[in-house]
Amino acid sequence: MDIKIKKKLVKNWFISLQEIICSEIIKIEKKTAKFKTKEWKRNHSRDEGGGKSRVLENGDIFDKVGVNFSEVYGKFSKEFKNKIPGTEKVNKFWASGISIVMHMKNPHVPAIHFNTRYIYTDHGWFGGGIDVTPCFNDKNVKKILFKELKKVCDRQNKNIFKKYKKWCDDYFYLPHRKETRGIGGIFFDYKKDNWKKDFSFVRELGISFIKIFNKIISARKNKKWNKSQKNIQFLKRGRYVEFNLLYDRGTKFGLQTGGNVESILMSLPPTAKWK
DSSP, X not given: OOHHHHHHHHHHHXXXXXHHHHHHHHHXXXXXXXXXXXXXXXXXXXXXXXEEEEEEESOSSEEEEEEEEEEEEEOOOHHHHTTSTTTTTOOOEEEEEXXXXXEEXXXXXXXXXXXXXXXXXXXXXXXXXXXXEOSSOOHHHHHHHHHHHXXXXXXXXXXHHHHHHHHHHHHSEETTTTEESSSEEEEEEEEOSOHHHHXXXXXXXXXXXXXXXXXXXXXXXXXXXXXXXXXXXHHHHHHHHHHHHHTOHHHHHHHHTTOOHHHHGGGSOXXXXXX
């Protein structure tokens, strides 16, 4: 299949998924809050792509949720070029993806993160994942998350769930704190075994994400909470900020390739604390 067709299919899927996820979030909020939409360009003097950021804040369920789509292309800086596969022969790239971060009002509902992307240099690959960051231990959240993720992984290959789960645990680790960011999920990168199967997996993962956040939120959103529990949530969010600014590949990729700063930092919670 021609690479232009692949890029178009991937881009259109991410655009469609953004709309579907935003619609699902509005259903949960029951129209008490609305998304603010902002379109942006990577470069205003020449065509290097851009994206659409959609952010909802101060809802009844969501403190803040961002649903971002991007399609960017151009050349890497000299400093960043050697960090990306496939740039030995060509110093150009194309990347498209969707990224969602949910920070909840109720501390009993965990923060939920999802992203999938396709990057092309002199070859292409998929990456992404889903991970969940609860403030409190909840066996039901783990059951919902890992049951659905194992199901979608097993449909492609029964050997990849354990691999992607461990990859997630290793990736979302704060070495300076000697702790993981949350309970994990799955994470994968440089996925380029079979384009049709890989793209199918990415699409199925997007649909599974919708199932996961709906089940988790509906099971926890009405549980009562107090100021002490909210304070624990603020401290947990502090860890979230530390990881995203110090270690997250997506944040670094976006900032070092001229991405939209506001959209990249969408993942940060509205309020956090440290001690």
